[in-house]
Amino acid sequence: MAAAALANGDVRAGGGGAVPRPTNPMVTPLLTDLYQFSMAYAYWKAGKHLDRAVFDLYFRKSPFAGEFTVFGGLEECIRFIANFKFKEEEINFLRTALPTCEDGFFEYLSSIDCSDVEVYAIPEGSAVFPKVPLMIIEGPVAVVQLLETPFLSLVNYASLVTTNAARHRLVAGKPKNLLEFGLRRAQGPDGGISASRYSYMGGFDATSNVAAGRLFGIPIRGTHSHAFVSSFLGLDEIIDKALSSSDGSNKCEDFVSLVENWLVKIQGASSLRGSFGETNQSELAAFTSYALAFPNSFLALVDTYDVMRSGVPNFCAVALALNDMGYKAVGIRLDSGDLAYLSIETRKFFCAIEKEFGVVGFGKTNITASNDLNEETIDALNKQGHEVDSFGIGTYLVTCYAQAALGCVFKLVEINKQPRIKLSEDVTKVSIPCKKRCYRLYGKEGYPLVDIMTGQDEPSPKVGERILCRHPFIESKRAHVVPQHVEELLKCYWPGNSFEKDIDANLYPLVNAEAVQREELPSLNENRSRCMRQLERMRPDHLRKLNPTPYKVSVSAQLYDFIHFLWLNEAPVGELR
Amino acid sequence: MAAAALANGDVRAGGGGAVPRPTNPMVTPLLTDLYQFSMAYAYWKAGKHLDRAVFDLYFRKSPFAGEFTVFGGLEECIRFIANFKFKEEEINFLRTALPTCEDGFFEYLSSIDCSDVEVYAIPEGSAVFPKVPLMIIEGPVAVVQLLETPFLSLVNYASLVTTNAARHRLVAGKPKNLLEFGLRRAQGPDGGISASRYSYMGGFDATSNVAAGRLFGIPIRGTHSHAFVSSFLGLDEIIDKALSSSDGSNKCEDFVSLVENWLVKIQGASSLRGSFGETNQSELAAFTSYALAFPNSFLALVDTYDVMRSGVPNFCAVALALNDMGYKAVGIRLDSGDLAYLSIETRKFFCAIEKEFGVVGFGKTNITASNDLNEETIDALNKQGHEVDSFGIGTYLVTCYAQAALGCVFKLVEINKQPRIKLSEDVTKVSIPCKKRCYRLYGKEGYPLVDIMTGQDEPSPKVGERILCRHPFIESKRAHVVPQHVEELLKCYWPGNSFEKDIDANLYPLVNAEAVQREELPSLNENRSRCMRQLERMRPDHLRKLNPTPYKVSVSAQLYDFIHFLWLNEAPVGELR
Structure with a gap:
């Protein structure tokens, strides 16, 4: 005005x-x-x-x-x-x-x-x-x-x-990325829109709420849900398998095979050997599809079946295939389980991948955590130690549950x-x-x-x-x-x-x-x-x-x-x- | 549809x-x-x-x-x-x-x-x-x-x-009147409107929310607040003192004096003698004004100064004056203090008035309670015993605080x-x-x-x-x-x-x-x-x-x-x- x-x-x-x-x-x-x-x-x-x-x-x-x-x-x-x-x-x-x-x-x-x-x-x-x-x-x-x-x-x-x-900002600390994910649990649609606006004012970095992003110019974030993962049955569903490299200089005609090859390499890597068995193929298909759609901003939800035995290795296979094509994967999201433990184990896995395959910076791949987070749980995570870079916070933030x-x-x-x-x-x-x-x-x-x-x-x-x-x-x-x-x-x-x-x-x-x-x-x-x-x-x-x-x-x-x-x-x- | x-x-x-x-x-x-x-x-x-x-x-x-x-x-x-x-x-x-x-x-x-x-x-x-x-x-x-x-x-x-x-309906019981008063504390305006609609669906009788009443055809209720009471300084503020009787057959040119006379009678009544001293004159002016505006639906908030020493006697003076003119006062609202005790004392006072002045039914005058009520407090009131007829419930209902x-x-x-x-x-x-x-x-x-x-x-x-x-x-x-x-x-x-x-x-x-x-x-x-x-x-x-x-x-x-x-x-x- x-x-x-x-x-x-x-x-x-x-x-x-x-x-x-x-x-x-x-x-x-x-x-x-x-x-x-x-x-x-x-x-x-x-x-x-x-x-x-x-x-x-x-x-x-x-x-x-x-x-x-x-x-x-x-x-x-x-x-x-x-x-x-x-x-x-x-x-x-x-x-x-x-x-x-x-x-x-x-x-x-x-x-x-x-x-x-x-x-x-x-x-x-x-x-x-x-x-x-x-x-x-x-x-x-x-x-x-x-x-x-x-x-x-x-x-x-x-x-x-x-x-x-x-x-939430005070307890999370300045460097962390705070994402407001609360629309679905808010007290009515306007509760959701107001929550996005005022969470941003209070120090959040972004919202998942598209309407609020449009109304107030708040950065909007989001990738995919469990349903996306379970909607795939297997890799043969992927018809268009081609992916051009980031700089447009070359094209991989079968990105799916590239991903599969990387999964084999990860499974065979000495530093990672035996840390997981067969990964879930629906999940691998979903991740690959998502990467083909968003090669520049690949972030995968890794807990639909099993984080360490399926989600993280599948993510890494796709991320390494993207890396071959000049893209840098953004990271993973954890939405259940012991977030301190899982984030630390995931970080170790990322670091092992960096060392094993010489992919500089892979160890720093972003880890987002969600799942009923609040001031108390972030405080508890801080006390236990964790490797989470971004917190997605919904219910407890927007309904002011406390x-x-x-x-x-x-x-x-x-x-x-x-x-x-x-x-x-x-x-x-x-x-x-x-x-x-x-x-x-x-x-x-x-x-x-x-x-x-x-x-x-x-x-x-x-x-x-x-x-x-x-x-x-x-x-x-x-x-x-x-x-x-x-x-x-x-x-x-x-x-x-x-x-x-x-x-x-x-x-x-x-x-x-x-x-x-x-x-x-x-x-x-x-x-x-x-x-x-x-x-x-x-x-x-x-x-x-x-x-x-x-x-x-x-x-x-x-x-x-x-x-x-x-x-x-x-x-x-x-x-x- | x-x-x-x-x-x-x-x-x-x-x-x-x-x-x-x-x-x-x-x-x-x-x-x-x-x-x-x-x-x-x-x-x-x-x-x-x-x-x-x-x-x-x-x-x-x-x-x-x-x-x-x-x-x-x-x-x-x-x-x-x-x-x-x-x-x-x-x-x-x-x-x-x-x-x-x-x-x-x-x-x-x-x-x-x-x-x-x-x-x-x-x-x-x-x-x-x-x-x-x-x-x-x-x-x-x-x-x-x-x-x-x-x-x-x-x-x-x-x-x-x-x-x-x-x-809330289950704990209050079927005969009680349940009023939703939550708009001001709701999670955003739409939270307030949704709360009114769905509280009614869940068994409430009415809302204070005018917009919700209009949108959904819910009965709307409300009388006045503390601010109305304290906005009056004294009876001399009341300029137009006339009130026609309910059936239109006669007109009282000085309703204020009628109220004042009743207050003197109440103060002098043997069964009530000494139960209170001077009542607050701003409050008496506010009640009288409200009754002149709404003789058919006079309901007074009685706790701005002191429930038993000022609010209830002032209410009774106005209600008895209205009774002379053929109107039946609706009742009082309590918005603070020990609601069990105050409702019982008020009921006794109403019954004493009925007996003292022979006003049939005065003892049954409605008592509404508000002030941070919820399922727990209504349950506690039921256990203690109380004389509340209507509950006005806001914050705890609409924000689902529990x-x-x-x-x-x-x-x-x-x-x-x-x-x-x-x-x-x-x-x-x-x-x-x-x-x-x-x-x-x-x-x-x-x-x-x-x-x-x-x-x-x-x-x-x-x-x-x-x-x-x-x-x-x-x-x-x-x-x-x-x-x-x-x-x-x-x-x-x-x-x-x-x-x-x-x-x-x-x-x-x-x-x-x-x-x-x-x-x-x-x-x-x-x-x-x-x-x-x-x-x-x-x-x-x-x-x-x-x-x-x-x-x-x-x-x-x-x-x-x-x-x-x-x-x-x-x-x-x-x-x-």
């Missing part, structure tokens, strides 16, 4: 000129809970629907027993509000769903868009922490309520799966400039009132030390100046910080029609009255880079798997006092009897 | 005339794994792409530590294949994704549809068990491979969430009439070869006893005739059964162009050569009824939560022998050294 688009009235009016619609066409203003409409009606009946409300979107606890989360889903939220407008048939449906509501209400619904809404957000792909708003949404209370469910639906899973992917939901919430913090608080028996569920500003304070060593929330009108923390950071609820937890660098976390991604407003720079300090700077929505690759850069910048103990140190989240002294004043004010006094 | 539609050539040709497109527009032929295309190319290069293949779609283990699964997703699969056709821009994208493939292949892809494919399936909403194919898909191997990923993506989550919903994925697989079982098997180190992962027929055998007491798979050409089991049912892999496990009723499980939902084929009744016994009967796709409500009926018919110990008895799944003696012949034939012989 280029800055030029901001000049387009259609966009600001929510007409959808320059900001594309949500990726999933099912994301419409009806994709919300019914109570958002019944509340809108009650606000409208009470004449309160235009009351200016501020909501925070935040979560209370990082997922996967970790102490960090990566924020995802912002672009889709902005696409949603940029195109927010009810169609006539949607209004007609709402009339049937809410038959007692007055006509005037539906006329009001027909008229609304998000031009009166403002959205501030932390950039997508950032490391984020509990209680700090990922997004602040301000606007007419009835309209902003209608955004609650779609925003949560767009942010919750996106952030969860991005975080899950980032955790924790299938992130609990983002959307809470009213201010209405008509009156701060609001939501109380709860459970202190962790008390909301932090007021429209806030949020900062990340960095220490001498370059690490982020603490996030701090302040009231909207407080001066911002200054580099080199001591500031008191207080735990929002626990009186005794507080610390002085002298930041070396101060980063304001929330930027304006949707200014509504504040372009035209007579801007009060105190109330909207993020908005420059001269020319409103709406943050551009970065590309997926930029968000992916931000994610990786931010996690590299964190102190490692916040990110570790076992007993990670919680990152500190705080409020200013002034905001602390105000929270507790409001809390006492709203809570009923108990009566002991 | 009426039978008349079958006469339409467009449908059979995959042109999409009468069978609607998939509900989610993102479900296109590109929504698949890249390897389906690379395999299709390798088949095409080898001249094998038209080989007639049979695949089974099945799962290996029921989810949630249970012993049953409910099949969902069939209608979407049929919609998908009925409209399966590549668009030119999709082909163009594939050219870039597979740059080394020959032009002829893309011309072939452009030409294909699913008119040569046949799909047999168990009816949607049926109770299903491991290893028995939910669907059998037959057709040209290259085309059927392209269906693997979308079919799995459409069936896996649908079946998982339907099963989860059915389990087990976020079902592992349906899609395995080649036959090609060109040659049975195929996939071996594995893990016996439970060995596939059952051959195109099969599957039956459910019922015993004297009317319960299903066992599912049996036979070869396609075996005679079907007969009522009253003894048949040997064998465990597919464990030699010693077998039993004789004399069925009282035999049900063939798989029906033809997509006959391809077998309409025109010269049908061999032995090979296609499900197909009547006279007039091919394609099963109609039932409505969601019919599938829901089937689900509930089938679960009622199961022996209860298969369904219970704790240590359920596995339902037996077997093969005929002939199929057993054949599996083991093929297994020995394909497995390499080990060499001990």
